[in-house]
Amino acid sequence: MTLIRQQLFPRLGLNVKIMLTLSLILLGFALVSGGTFALIQGRDIKRHLMDQGKLMATMLSGSLQSGLFFENSSGIDQAVTSLLGRNLHKDLQAVSVYDAKQTMILHKLTKTQETPGTTKRLAGLMANALAAFQQNPERGTVWEGDDLLIFTTSVTVATADARPESLYFDTGSETKPPTLVGYAQLAVGRSQYFGEIRAIVLQTGVLTLVFLLVALIATYRLTRETMLPLKRLIDAIRSRGGQENQTAPDEVGFLGDTFSRLVRDLEEAFNTIQGLKDGLEDTVAERTQELRKALAELQETHLQLTQTAKMAAIGRLVAGVAHEINNTTNFISGSLPPLQRRLDELEEILRERGEKDASAEDQRCEALFKKISLLLANISEGARRTSKIVGDLRNYSRPADENMGLVDINQCIQSTCSLASGECKHRIELTQDLATNLPLMEGSQGRLNQVFMNLLLNAIQAQPEQGSILVRSWVTADKVHILFRDSGPGIPPEVMDRIFEPFFTTKERGQGSGQGLSISYSIIRKHQGEIQVRSEVGQGAEFEIILPLKQLPGAEERSGPQ
Template sequence: MIDIDELRKLFLFERLTDEQLTMLASRGKVSTFEQDEFIVRQGEAADCFVVLIEGEVMMTTDTSAGAVSMSRTSQPGVYGGAIGAYLGERAPRTYTHSLRATAPTRMFVLPAAKFAYIVTEWFPMAIHLLEGLTFGGRAQREIIDRRQRLTALGTITAGLTHELNNPAAAAVRAVSELRHLMGASRRQLAELAEAGIAPERLRHLVEMQESCAASVGTLPPRTPMQISDAEDELGDALQELGVEDAWELAPSLVSAGFDTKGLEKVRAKVGDEHAPAALRWLAEATEISQMLGEVTEATERITSLLASAKQYSQMDRAPFQVCDLHELLESTLAIFRGKISPGITVVTDFDRTMPRIPAYGGELNQVWTNLIHNALDAMGEEGTLTVRTAHDEDEAIVEIGDTGPGVPDGIKERIFEPFFTTKSVGKGTGLGLDISYRIVAGRHGGELRVRSAPGDTWFEVRLPLRETVS
């Protein structure tokens, strides 16, 4: 049994009475460990509370990329192992980290059950306070996590609403114009019929309209000056032919590839007496095709945005699934598009050979949201947002970079801490990166790193290609 005077030298026990030290000594034992020997190992049953008497220990946490060193110390009295055993059934059942001796070491080892009994009996008020801090803090973090998610959802919803508004407004405007144009087109056909146009001539006119409609959007690109010159030339020709509102009809016909040669074809097909009315109908029918194209484009854009929102939310899929990271990234970028300043250039560099990975898709989308939001916030109105992917034999790699001012060296080690933020009051909760880190490391067994210099900041996410999530 360890001498109580040796226990008293340890800062953890220095204020205990002789009676308490004697009981403590009788319940525990002294164990020795050689260099590089594990004292407790992450993932094993948490059945001991250990206190350093002499030597040196290192705390490590295992990740998919190997063991990450958390701290190294030789201070007598430092402790580890089942430190939450006093929480009873709510305590962790396995060690959440490893302790390894880095030099010949002596430890005072107390069984977790005896440690829990002693602390509960000796410090009942402290137990209640510790439970309150532990579970109250956990509940507070869950509440703030939910708030953070709602804040991110609000940001995304605003962007999505803006993006949906543009094609929706375009579709409404086009439909409104279509009503007027279709009415005018019907009246023009009636006038042609009353003027006695022959059926075969009308058929030729319809064929020309179909040819013009098929040309909309497929013509070789022209400069604004070339388009203006073509409209002037066609407008003059229409006016000479006696077509009313010639200058209003010319732009629609020119956009469909119609020119003075086409004008001569119309005259040849329908005759000079019917040409003015036929050309008015042809211009209106062509404009109808253009409006229909605008409605189609707008509704396809809305459908694409809704598909992106569905992919982003993962609402129709199981939480854990085999995911295509590029689909997740693209859906997040699509949702953000309405919030990206015109001065921000978005660059994507995707390794399309990357295999699908097992993951919680919705949670990873929250990570991309947090990282992209931070990058945009750092750059302000101008800069370049880069999203790129790569993979090796074991890991998928996603990097999100920005050209903002960068993360100062003095705070790089703190940016993943909960509630730590460099934003002004009311601008951020300081939990975005903490949540992202816990999703990547805790839920997926991956890593989240940062490297930064002024004008060149990168957040790197590494995820295992094979299932290791918890």
């Protein structure tokens, strides 16, 4: 088989072989499609010819009813002549009429068929068709010859009796089955049918050739464009391997030889690598462990740096806003005392005047002064509260740098609670139980504010309806304790061990990133402290932070959450 293929395609390129193969496939497809189309069209034409012939036979049968029933030869001849004169089909050759005993009454040919030999031949064929119709009226309606189709139909009259007047009048007799009065035949040639078939075959052949030509051109261009990168690859392989003068049966054969050499080289390289593999496995495992550890530290550091940058930006924004608000508040607060003094003077003048000559207008002015004094007191109280909020914002927005300083834990808690009070107004009771003798401790105020805010917001969000939160602080020996207790649903046991994992959250998508507790745990650990968690389902949760008053140089608490 290989020898035959080599003889048929001696040293042909792969692109030529592909083009020849595709051409043969397209040729087969075109021939099958063209043949199928021609066959379908031929069947349609033949069915149309059959329907047309049956219709003409039916028309002839209807026009012959009266002539055959009354045995009127002139009526029969007139009906046949009328049908031939209409030229319903150009291949209509002859018409025959028989009586009920199958005796030919009339046999008439068209002018083109009036020759002695043709008359005798058509009469014999039509007699054969009539015999076939007698044997099987259903299937013998159409008799097919080589170049002729003969349509046979019976001529019947639906009458109650055989009297002539029953054809036109109701004689009152009982209706009987139709009475057979004769037969009619039409002989139609197939020259037009064959001509249409030849035209369809010719058109199909031309379309097939055009399709094949276009397909060959498209195949050639597609094959050339497809094989161009492969040819470049082969040229590059030959150039690098010093095989410019080497010949191969085709591109695939050359690539096969090159691939075989590459497989042998890879096997040798694999054997060499396999010899080194055993000694490297332990080293790779050790390096992998170190890389995992470094990656975890890098991720944690990246998370902290991102959060630090975010908090720093928020701090700068809050500090700027607080400065602007504080300037406006100072302006209002500074203007209120002089305004109050001027109102007091006016009130004193009005009071002296009222003692001398009191009137209704003076009483009205006195009432207005009282209302204005009340409004000024409200404005003064609002300015005081605004100043307190601004102070809390400044305290909370201090840069969360790594430099440790003395921190007032109670002040941090108060500032955090003040800022978060809007989240729990009218639905959560926030209670502060802070130690009065709490000493200052070493730490980063900004980072501790961040921890307290995370824990407080988690406690608030855990209670969507009514609830309570307790924040306590106390000192024991050289430790400061801060407790956050809520009356929420608690933490399930299966979640307890994962709450400090980065990006772990039980909140719905878009409501939490899972970084708050992870960052808080990392900050407390850097302060050499620890976070203890206690919770029961349905009984709320407690987060207790334990921090040393003084930071030990070079020490860092490594204990996890408890």
